[in-house]
Structures are given as structure tokens and as C-alpha cells.
Amino acid sequence: MAISARELHTTMSTFEILFFRSLIGVLVVLPFIMRNRFRDLRTTKFRFHGCRALVQFSAQLCWMYGIIHLTLSDLTAIEFTVPVFTAVLAVMFLGETMWRHKWIATLLGFVGVLIILQPEGSAFSVAGFVMLLGSALYAGSGIFVKYLTRTDTPQGIIFYMNAMQLPLGLIPAVFIFGWVTPAPIDIPWILAWGLSGLFAHYTMARALKLADITIIFPLDFLRLPLMALLGYLLYAEAINPWTAVGGIVIFAANYYGVREEARRGDAPQRH
Numbered sequence: 021m022a023i024s025a026r027e028l029h030t031t032m033s034t035f036e037i038l039f040f041r042s043l044i045g046v047l048v049v050l051p052f053i054m055r056n057r058f059r060d061l062r063t064t065k066f067r068f069h070g071c072r073a074l075v076q077f078s079a080q081l082c083w084m085y086g087i088i089h090l091t092l093s094d095l096t097a098i099e100f101t102v103p104v105f106t107a108v109l110a111v112m113f114l115g116e117t118m119w120r121h122k123w124i125a126t127l128l129g130f131v132g133v134l135i136i137l138q139p140e141g142s143a144f145s146v147a148g149f150v151m152l153l154g155s156a157l158y159a160g161s162g163i164f165v166k167y168l169t170r171t172d173t174p175q176g177i178i179f180y181m182n183a184m185q186l187p188l189g190l191i192p193a194v195f196i197f198g199w200v201t202p203a204p205i206d207i208p209w210i211l212a213w214g215l216s217g218l219f220a221h222y223t224m225a226r227a228l229k230l231a232d233i234t235i236i237f238p239l240d241f242l243r244l245p246l247m248a249l250l251g252y253l254l255y256a257e258a259i260n261p262w263t264a265v266g267g268i269v270i271f272a273a274n275y276y277g278v279r280e281e282a283r284r285g286d287a288p289q290r291h
Contacts, residue, residue, distance in 0.1 A: 021220070022095065023250065024213035025087045028206060033197035034084045037213065038077065039189030040202075044214025045182030052175050060176035065168060069177070072164035073184035075157055082154025089147035092251035093259055096244050097136050097267035098151045103274045104129030105159030113163055119284065125277030132269030135262055178221075241271045 028037045053060050063069065086095045104126050110116040133152065137144050168177050193199055202210060227239075244267045251257035 021213060021216050022087055022092055022247065023254065024209045024216065025084060026255075027209045028213060029084070029088060031203070031206060032200040033193055034081060035189045035197055036193035036200060037084065037189075038080055039186065039193055040210045041080075041214045041217060042182040042185040042189055044211070045178065045218060046186065048215075048218055049175060049179045049182065053179055056175070060173045061179065063172050063176060063180075065171060066180075068164060068168055069172075069180040070184060072161055072168065072177075073181050073188070075164065076161040076181060077185050077188045079154045079157035079161055082150050082157060086147055086151035086154065089145065090151060091248075091257040091260070091263075092255070093244065093248035093257070093263050093267075094136065094148065095151060096247040097263050097270065098133070098148065099155060099158075100241075100244070100267060100270040100274065101129055101133055101152065101155045102158045102162070103277070104270070105156045106162050107277065109159050109163045110166070114166065119280075121277055121280035121284075125273045125280075128273030128276070129270050132266045132271075132273060134266075135269060136266035138262060241267075241275075244271075 025037060028040075083095075083099075086098070090098075107118075107122050107126055111118045111122075137148050137152070165177060244264070248257075248259045248264075252259060
């Protein structure tokens with residue numbers, strides 16, 4: 021997704037790129053909605069779907085800004101703060117308990133952020149802080165999803181998000197930033213951009229169904245060295261050692277929180 025977004029941004033605006041992602045999402049999910057005779061669209065929380073779409077779209081704008089101005093390794097390392105923000109927001113808005121291990125994981129996570137965003141680091145810039153804001157917004161979007169799953173289906177949640185984001189991307193792309201008709205060379209990048217996002221969601225959900233989260237979650241950390249390698253090979257981006265150290269600290273914080281949460285869930289419950 022990151023590479024596709026970078027390649028597309030050389031010819032079209034951020035809003036047009038986000039429009040195409042939403043369009044592909046709608047087209048892919050719509051057949052499943054129709055197969056269920058549109059039952060997945062029944063909801064009493066239309067307002068919450070709108071808020072989630074707006075927060076998610078804002079997060080994507082921050083992410084796109086980071087894609088353009090940060091190295092891929094810096095972007096990915098900062099993105100690992102999403103679970104840290106999610107833990108805090110879940111306590112504030114969903115009434116979840118902030119157990120000791122969550123406090124420890126949160127504090128360690130912010131230590132990792134400070135390491136990455138130190139004045140000597142390559143991520144210490146407006147783009148770095150914009151990406152940090154984007155991570156917080158992604159966490160907020162996740163809180164909305166967790167709330168909506170209590171009553172609505174995953175297909176409905178995904179469809180509403182993409183459908184509501186269509187005008188948010190299309191209107192600015194046409195009337196403010198100037199619509200650019202995609203060239204034939206852009207089509208593969210557009211398809212890769214839209215389909216990879218949906219496929220990533222599916223494969224993660226499938227993996228979590230087949231194995232414990234404490235097994236799956238560490239594999240997600242492979243994104244950091246892989247993105248750093250791609251950044252070096254494709255864009256000659258230097259790998260900042262402080263980014264690697266901060267990313268490892270953030271990952272350790274997240275893994276500790278996930279492992280302790282799994283242990284607490286497996287422990288016998290006292291009545």
C-alpha cells in the first residue's frame with residue numbers, strides 16, 4: 021500500500037488516491053451485501069458510522085502525508101503506536117479497565133515514540149508529528165469499530181466506511197485539487213492500492229481465527245525491517261538506527277501488553 025501510494029502521488033492528489041481506495045472497497049464488498057439482501061446495512065447507529073468514516077479518513081490523510089515526507093521505516097515505526105493509543109482510548113470511551121500491564125505497555129510505548137522523535141532523529145519533523153496524530157486517529161477509528169461490532173456486521177461496517185468516504189475524497193479531488201484521469205500505467209497501482217488494503221484486513225482476521233494473537237502479533241513487526249529494506253532498495257532511504265531502537269521498544273511494549281492480556285483471559289475467573 022505504501023509503495024502504491026507513493027507511486028500514485030507523483031501524478032494525482034491525495035484525495036483522488038483515497039477516493040480510488042474507497043471505490044474499490046465499495047465494489048468488492050457490494051456483492052456480499054447484495055447476496056445477503058442488504059441485511060448487513062440495517063443499523064441504528066448511522067451517526068456513529070459517519071463519525072467513524074470521518075475519523076478514519078482524517079487518519080488516512082495523515083498517513084498519506086507521512087508517506088510523502090517520511091522514510092518508510094520511520095512511518096512504520098510510528099504506526100506501531102496505534103495499539104498504545106487504542107488501549108488509552110478504550111479506557112476513556114468503552115469503559116475498559118486499565119490494568120497494570122496496560123499502564124506499563126502504554127508508558128513503554130511512549131518511550132519508544134520519544135526515541136524515534138528525538139531532535140537528532142530523522143522522524144523529528146512536522147511529518148513525524150502528523151503521523152503520530154494519524155496513529156491516534158486510527159486508534160479512534162478502531163474504538164468506533166469495536167463499538168459498532170456490538171450490533172452491526174463486519175460487512176456493513178466496511179461498506180458504510182467506504183461509501184461515506186467516497187464523497188470525502190471525490191469532491192476535493194474534482195473541485196479543489198484538479199482531477200487527473202488515471203493513465204494506463206496508474207491502473208496496476210490503483211488496483212494494488214485498493215486490493216492490498218482489503219486483503220490485509222482479511223488475512224489478519226483469518227490468521228487470528230487460526231492462531232492465538234500472541235503468535236500472530238510478533239509477525240506484524242516484520243513490517244518494520246521489510247519497509248526499511250524496501251525504502252533502501254527502491255528509494256535509497258537511509259536506515260536511522262534510532263528508528264530501529266524506538267520501533268523495537270514500541271513493539272516490546274505492545275507484545276508485553278498482548279501477552280499479559282492473553283494470560284489474564286486464560287486465568288480462571290473468580291466469582
